[in-house]
Amino acid sequence: MREKSLIAIDRNSYEPVYAQLVNILRQQIGAGVFRPGDQLPSEAQLCQRYEVSPMTVRRAINILADQDVVITAQGRGTFVKPLELASAAFDLKELQDLFSNADTQVQILEARIGSADERVARKLSIPEGSRTIYLRRQLSWGPQPILYHRAHLIYDPSRPLVESEMEVTSLQGLFDGQCQTGLKKGELTIEVTVLTEKEAQFLQSSAGTPAFRIEHLFYDFDDQPISWGWFICPGHRLQFTTTVGIPD
Amino acid sequence: MREKSLIAIDRNSYEPVYAQLVNILRQQIGAGVFRPGDQLPSEAQLCQRYEVSPMTVRRAINILADQDVVITAQGRGTFVKPLELASAAFDLKELQDLFSNADTQVQILEARIGSADERVARKLSIPEGSRTIYLRRQLSWGPQPILYHRAHLIYDPSRPLVESEMEVTSLQGLFDGQCQTGLKKGELTIEVTVLTEKEAQFLQSSAGTPAFRIEHLFYDFDDQPISWGWFICPGHRLQFTTTVGIPD
C-alpha cells in the first residue's frame, strides 16, 4: 500500500512528534496543498497516515487552531482558515528591546508627593485630595531621549510596591516582568497624539510631531488601581510590526 | 482526610473539566492565593486534589502557560508569572467593529490601471513600469469619513484575486476572513503620522491631525507580493486597548 506522502514522523528526532506534525501540516498549508477553506484530513486519517495516536494528532491540530491557521467544527471537520486582518496583533516587544539595549538609560526627572486632583482621583478611585506620588521619567538612548513617562501612584506607606516602582530599574522590570510582584493586571490603551511644547522640549523634538501615547492603569491584588500614567514616544523612533496568515 | 479547598470539579457541568480547572487556578491566582513567583502545586498533587487524570491537569496548565499566567520549568515546577508589559498585544478588532456596523459603508474613490514607479516596483518585487492597479477607498460612518485606504495591486488578468480585491465588500472580507482565499500572509506595520492636506480633505479633518497609519503588504501562495497599501485613520476616531496580567 502506497503512502500519499513521503513525509513521515522521525521517531528519533529531538523534536516532539506533535511539533513535527504541526510543521508538516503548516508547511503543506503554506505550500498550497491545502487552501483556505479546504478540509484537512480527518483526525483518524492523520493517525493512520503518520502512525501516531489520536491524542497526538489532536494536540497538533489544537496548536494550529490556536495560531488561527485552521478552524475546527465539531461534526464537520477541520478547515484551513483564510487570512484575517482583524486577528493581527501588535505587541510591545519593540519597546522592550529599547530597555534591554545597553546604551539606554532611565532617568528620573521629578518625583514628588502631591495630592490627587479630580482627574487623578477618578482614575485611581480615591478621594480627591488624597496623597499621591507624581513621577516623571525619561528614557534615553545615548544622548537622545526617546521616551517620556508620567505617572501618578497611590501614596500608601504600608504598601512596599510604591518604593519599588520608584526604582530606576523598575521601568525595565515592568516590561520584562523581572522585578515587581504586586501587580495583578494592567489596562493599556494606545493612541496617537502630537507632542505638546513641553513634551517636545523633553524629547528634543518639535511640537506637533506625531507620537504614540500608551496609557496604563495598573491594579493590585485587591483590585485597587495603584498607578495611572502614560508613555509618550515620537513616532519616528517607533513602529510596531506583525505578520498575519502563514509566516515562513 | 480533609481537602485543602472546598472547590471541586463538577462532573455534571457543561463546562469541560479542563476548563473548570483553568478557571479555578486562575481565580486562585487572581485572588492572591498564589502570588507572582510562587510555585503551583505539582501536577501529581493537582491530580489528587481534583481527582482528574494527569493529561487533564496538563491541559489546564498548558492553557495557563499559553496565556502567560504561569510558566513551567521542567524538573523544577510551575510558577506564577509576574505581569509583563512587553507581552501586551493590541489587535485590530476595534477596526473590524467599524466594518460590521450597519451604518458604515465602503466607497471606491478611484480605481485605475497605472504603471509601477520605483517605490511600488520595489515593494511588490516587480520590474519598474509593470502594470498595477491603484485603488483608493474610503470608509464612512454615516456622513463621516473615518478611514482612507490606498493600495497598489499587481495587475495580472490570470489571477482572479485582483477582481475580488476590487469588490467593495472585500475590504470587510479582508478583516473578517469571509471573502478572499488567495492570500497566504500579510506583513503589517502600525505607525503614527499627521494628516497631509490631501488626506485631511478626504477625511474632512485638518492637516496636522495625528493619525494611525497601518501599512500592509500581502503575499500569495507563491510568496509573491500582490498588494501594498496603507490605511489612514485620524487618531480621535480610534484607539486600541488591551489588558495584561490576570483579567477579571
Next chain:
DNA sequence: TAGTGGTCTAGACCACTTA
C-alpha cells in the same frame, strides 16, 4: 535519588453534523 514537568499511547465515550 526523588520529584518535577514533557511526551505519548490506545483506547473509551460523548456531542454534533450530514445524509
Next chain:
DNA sequence: AAGTGGTCTAGACCACTAG
C-alpha cells in the same frame, strides 16, 4: 447511521533539577 471533532482516562517512559 456514519463520520466528525471534543473530552477524558490510567497509565508509561523520558528529561531535567535539586538535595
